[in-house]
Every structure is written in structure tokens, then in C-alpha cells.
Amino acid sequence: MAKLLNIQSSMFQAGGQTSQLATKYVQNWKMNNPNGEVVQRDLAAHPIPHLDLDRFQAFTTPAEQRTSEQQAVADFSDKLIEEISSADVLVLGVPMYNFAIPSTLHTYFDHIARAGITFRYTANGPEGLLENKKAIIFIARGGYYGDDHAQSAFLRQFLGFVGITDVEFVYIEGLATGDEAKEKAVTAANERICELA
Structure with a gap:
């Protein structure tokens, strides 16, 4: 059974432009995959704690040596990793905030980038372990920046780092x-959704 993980990061939640586009894509995907499973994660409604020293040490402490508090931290991260590792398709709604991704999404990435679990270091450099997945990223921006921008580069780099290299960007710019x-950008994005789905 196909599985899709939809990650929303707009502060406007369901009302955000990226949320609306991602939701439309998910609806189309469901029509084409009637038996497919959709998992929703709204990072604005349910923010993930920022990575701090205690959380990082919980990740790096061997399981048999963790305190109960450290194990709870690791279990939460493991749940996030299970969601993404079991998905065939990853759909992200990513607005641009101050030229970057929302901090809530960055925090999510901090919890799934785990050495030995989602990536590993080798003699030839890091190797991503989340393979055979497709990511579709909806990006909304107030101005015009295009694909050659640090925000896009970071998303491409991070996803590639954990093994997700089949990445499709859908931009809605000039909002x-x-x-x-705005109307022109929304229309073009909706047309692209129909093509992708």
C-alpha cells in the first residue's frame, strides 16, 4: 500500500498558501491511490521542541545507558523517523520566512537527521539511508527568487543528505x-499539481 507523508510548516496552518497547494496535491494523490495511506504532520499546530544539548545527548547515548527522560526523547525522534522512512511520497508545504525555511521545519529536520539511522558516514562521505522516495515541495514567496536560491538549495541538500534525491519543487512567487x-502564480501552481498528480 502506498503511503504519503504531508508535512505542513505554515504559521497560517490550513490557511497558508503552501498548505492549500499541498492539500490539493494530496487530494489528487488520494484519487489516484484510493487504498493509499496519508499521514499528516502540522508543525505549526504541533511544534517540535528545538534541539538542545539534552536532546542531542539523548540521541547519542547508547539505548541501554539512557535515562527514562532520554529514552522518551529518543522515542519521539524514532516516531518521526518511522513516519518518513515508511512513506513513499513526501509532500512539504514550505513558505519563505526571512529568506529561509520556517524554524519549525528546521527543528523537524534536526530530529530526523540521526547518524546510523537516516544517514551514515563512510570513507567516501555521508550516505543517506532514506532511499526510494519522492519529495514534492510547495514553496510560497512574497517576491521572485526562483530555483537558484539558498532556501531551495538547503532543502535539496538536506533531503539528499538523508537519501531523498528525487525532489520536485513547485513555486508560487510574487504573492x-x-x-x-498572486492570481497568476496560484493558477500556474494548480496546473502543475494536476500534471504531477
């Missing part, structure tokens, strides 16, 4: 430049 530009 702050006027109603006509």
Missing part, C-alpha cells in the same frame, strides 16, 4: 507584488 501576480 506580495499585487493581486494579479
Whole structure:
């Protein structure tokens, strides 16, 4: 059975542009995969704690040496990793905040980047362990930045680091430049969703 993991990071939750586009894609995916499973994770509604020293040490402490508090931290991270590792398709709604991804999404990444679990170091460099997945990323921006931007590069680099190299970006840009530009961008993004689905 096919499985899709939908990760939303807009502070506006379901009302955000990226959330709406991702939701439309998921609806189309469900029509084409009627027996498929969809897992939703809204990082604005249910934020993940920022990585601090105690959490990092919980990840790196051998399981048999963890305290109960450390084990609870590791268990939460393991749950997030199980969600993404069991998914065939990853759909991310990613608005641009101050030229970057939302901090809630970065924190999510901090909890799934675990050495020996989602990636490993080799003599030839790091090797991602989350393979055979497709990621579709919906990005909303107030201005025009295109694909050659640090935000896109970071997402591509991080996903590749954990083994997800089949990545498709759908941009909706110019949202702050006027109603006509916004309408045009939304229409183009919706057309791309139909093509992808």
C-alpha cells in the first residue's frame, strides 16, 4: 500500500498558501491511490521542541545507558523517523520566512537527521539511508527568487543528505507584488499539481 507523508510548516496552518497547494496535491494523490495511506504532520499546530544539548545527548547515548527522560526523547525522534522512512511520497508545504525555511521545519529536520539511522558516514562521505522516495515541495514567496536560491538549495541538500534525491519543487512567487501576480502564480501552481498528480 502506498503511503504519503504531508508535512505542513505554515504559521497560517490550513490557511497558508503552501498548505492549500499541498492539500490539493494530496487530494489528487488520494484519487489516484484510493487504498493509499496519508499521514499528516502540522508543525505549526504541533511544534517540535528545538534541539538542545539534552536532546542531542539523548540521541547519542547508547539505548541501554539512557535515562527514562532520554529514552522518551529518543522515542519521539524514532516516531518521526518511522513516519518518513515508511512513506513513499513526501509532500512539504514550505513558505519563505526571512529568506529561509520556517524554524519549525528546521527543528523537524534536526530530529530526523540521526547518524546510523537516516544517514551514515563512510570513507567516501555521508550516505543517506532514506532511499526510494519522492519529495514534492510547495514553496510560497512574497517576491521572485526562483530555483537558484539558498532556501531551495538547503532543502535539496538536506533531503539528499538523508537519501531523498528525487525532489520536485513547485513555486508560487510574487504573492506580495499585487493581486494579479498572486492570481497568476496560484493558477500556474494548480496546473502543475494536476500534471504531477
